[in-house]
Amino acid sequence: MAINKQHAIDPDKCTACTICVTACPVTAATRKFRGPKMTGPALTRLRKLVSDDDPMLDYCSNCKTCDLVCPSGVPISTLNMIAKNEYYKTHPRKSKADDMLAHSEKMGKLITSLPLGSTFANMGMSIGKAFNVMGAMGIAQSAKMPAYASESFISKFKKIKQNPYLRKVVFFSGCYINYNQPEVGVDLVKVYQKNKIEVAIDENFVCCGSPMVAGGYIDDARVNAAKNAALLKSWVDRGYDIVTACTSCGLMLKQEYQELFDFAGMAEYAAHMYDSIEYLAKLNDAGEFDTNFVNDNTKYIYHAPCHLKVQAIGRPSMELLPLIPGIDIEEADAGCCGISGSYGFKADKHEIAMKVGSKLFNRIKNSHAELGVCECGTCRLQMENGSGVKAIHPLTVLRKAYGL
């Protein structure tokens, strides 16, 4: 397997300082997990020597908090994901949910292609829950699953009339926006048009592969990565910048591909990749961001997703949203929400996920905010699930402030 040697399998940089262990939200939530230092660099050395049962690997949620704090630049979570992938080549999976959650795009495609598919699917989830079908599949009984939209983003996008502008971006929507929350994609197009940006999409993009990697299906992710990387490179060659509105997709395309795989052109396109709000914040720095907002007197609380933090791009949402007149927004600064993509949906991990997120949930509840704000779709779901407060994408806030 052509794993990128430079980044991936080298445990040499770790000084065993244990800082990552103190920061890992899962280690704090359960004694069953020995933490990033062990599962990552320490055991990487031993895995080259002996093979053994390694139930620990399943506990890492790939939230990447460890990578963020490591003073030695060890790609800890990637070491974990590679080990997990290797492990499941020779060990049976414990849960049937793994496959389904890792291949969310397959589900999305299937459901939205059927007439009324989403209605039945969403119903199915609640009916299924009543009969414990989900439980049998290894999905947590009390986890609120993402609902499917009746029309995909791609289909909605085609109906939007855009003005042509010189500044052009290609929008990698990702599965969650395409199948579950297409309105966020529409928000992006509206907000970008307002800022004189033309938005393109590419129907040949496939799922970024983030849930596949987290589920231990790196080989499947590699196929997707090869496809996406080539497409992204060709868009950049044509003068486009790339934006994502899901921080996990963004991280995956920009950084994790390079840690895991070795395809040509990745560094080139990665230099032109932006989170959707980061891109606008860049315009703002250049004095080109449109600030003709209407008043918004809502009280918001913003949660920065782990996969945004690890991109080291600051908090672009906390730069832009406060520009809206009347707005009351504060940052939660309460760590990981616990969901980590698909992790929190798994029956044996749900409790851990809720425990990890409890600090955030309490913070949201005590803030008396009317709405939560967050770039990541599954984080928003978890915020709602844990605190009862609805959460929206910052693009949605901007669109409303533009009166669009």
Add this chain to the structure above:
Amino acid sequence: MLKTTVVVIGGGATGVGILRDLSMRGVDAILVERDDLGYWTSSRFHGLLHSGGRYAVKDKEAAKECIQENTILRRIGRHCVEATESLFVRAPEDSEEFEQEWVKSCGECGISAIPISMDEAFKLEPNLSRKLLSAYRCPGAAIDGFRLLWQTVASANKYGGKAMTYKEVTAIETENGTVVGVKIRDKWTGVEDKIACDFVISAAGSFAGEVAHMAGLTVNVKPSKGTLIAFNHRICNRVVHRLHKSSDADIFVPHGSITILGTTSIDSAPDDTSTETAEVKAMLEIGKITFEEIYDYRILRVFAGTRPLYSADPNAKGRSASRGFVALDHAHDGIKHFMSVCGGKFTTYRLMAEKVCNIVCEQLGVNEKCHTAEENLVDDPSPELMNRAKAVFPSYGAELASSRLGNEKLERVIKHIETDPEMKELVCECENVTLAEIDEIAAEPTSHTVSDVRRRTRLGMGTCQGTFCAYRSVGAINKENMPWAKDSVDLLKDFLETRWKGIRPVLWGNMLRDIELTRAIYDAALNLSGVEDIK
């Protein structure tokens, strides 16, 4: 005063091999070692179970002995041997004629050397330099020195053989030109004692000259120092040799969790285990031909051992046995029942012992033949025991602990964790060593320092080189019944100092960052350097 038939001086490979051989033939024997088992050359070596390939062209006799003993040790010592196989690879700077001669010689010596395509070689060992030209698979392997010594002694114990550590032989006593006993002194207590015996075999390795001197004799040992570099992880999964005329720094041996590159050869004093940065740099330059990215790999430490080379003294009589080693019967020098054995290889330790014991037994009138090739050093753990081990050890721990401990201790350790689950906590996270193992080994009568515990458990041998496990293990060792463990400060200092000795010459890159952390913990937080004033 103790009494036995044969006293063996030296607890390296040679000595323990002789102890086991004699014991299995029913000869009463005691081995006396001045330090810990394997403290000198038998742990400061490359850890390669030779296939013989390295010697095939130059010394066919030695090559044949190697492949014969390699086959035997893979069987009887399987818990000490990692049967990795080896690759011989030729680089552009190596001669093609030599390759042809080598292939022919391997055939003549009965060493299998299977040619493979470079594509296949790169698949097997992805880190190999893409400039290499040809590759052969041979039956080389890695062998764990400490483990082999302890298991050989365990096997001898079953037949009544005894080994004493930290007992130095200070005199060899003779009466009428015949050996009658040795004087010994306990290294820790200074207490002196005597062992009466009929025969003394000196297997003191590089120190053979000094031991012979005690009896007023001369044995010309010319120790030759070799330096070895330990890398933090397995760069390769097979032993990798350069296919050329044997030379410096041309072998990589994957060893447990690490890789060892070696070696060099310079005349030295028997106890010279010093290493220098210049040597390391020169070795890396050569190693780079085999593994291009060698400078990216983190070096854990360097160490050195001395080969007990016998310098052929034209006047010495009674030289016998193989070309690789000498067994000198000092009857020719005027002292009966005293032999010195030196030279040879770790790989052929069993064969050397067999040859020496044949001579000794003949003189003692013992007719029993050698059985050492027929019986395994230790029994395999039963599947039940391994299942229990898997249930209590953390992942990757059961197999490692089982081969480190041997059955009896493994069972005790398992029981300990079963009754007190806290004991499964890891003291050394780098090498996966549990509290229960530390407890077990520390309580052994042969343990006197944390380093003794380290040699038997691999505690502190991983990435952090003791940074975290030093204070943990010192804290964990049950001080109550162990007089040696009373002074925590001394234990810490001694342990860290031995670790640092190997790190100083390679203090750069990731290791330097690691050591800064160690300094922060021990010097800043624990004030280990300042504590003397307080004491």
